[in-house]
Amino acid sequence: MISKNTICLWYDKDAEEAANFYASVFPDSKVTAVHRAPGDFPGGQQGQVLTVEFTVCGVPCVGLNGGPIFKHSEAFSFQIATDNQEETDRYWNAIIGNGGAASECGWCKDKWGLSWQITPRVLTDAMAKGGEVAQRAFQAMMKMSKIDVAQIEAAVRG
Template identity: 40%
Template structure:
């Protein structure tokens, strides 16, 4: 288990959220489900805490109740290997009711914010030539889903 891993707080949807995330990412698996027993705060047998891995990162999904909601103040950053992976992950999130935002951000139907970004985009924006990096950043700002070919054209000056 990772020394530090995110725990996502849900209101009765922890197992559904975990199962959805497992369906989105190829390298994923459930590692443990802790269920409420008799005398606990939840319905006996319902999920208290689900632990799972997405692409090697450990997550926990806690059914903590209605006290807290997700905000975009924290998001899950997905480094995609290419445009095909961006399209695949984005498509799965949207198909399940996710709401596209801007600059590669999308909020899934559970309220969790994601950033779906091709790795190459970060390299283009980190170019030592400030003019190239600025062109890429300016091209990215109005995008909803990031388009690596358009970012590359901006980088190349076209």
């Protein structure tokens, strides 16, 4: 059963592959249902995967195989909080290593074009402190692609 509020993500034709990948990488993530077309439709045939219900870190999602009309953009991203460098590296490397691309300041994009922010809690905690601590952490982050926890901790210490 679909939750009251569910994020719907548009894919060309790979919603099931994407959902299975997310479920294999992130905790509290799984594919819960795959729905196939009951008949032929414009641009598709009976039996093709139409939608996939899944969760990413407990967040309910539906992947819709809607064709190539719409693309993902940075206007939507998943922000994944990490507790240490090992966890940061694991998620970042999984996304990049599966056909994704690195960006700046902890952002990366998976092979389907969906954006991810792999964000160590030490960074968000530093930003929440405000003042000089936030300024130092921000300046350190601005030089990074994948976030380096040790460099953020050093910036926080001053």
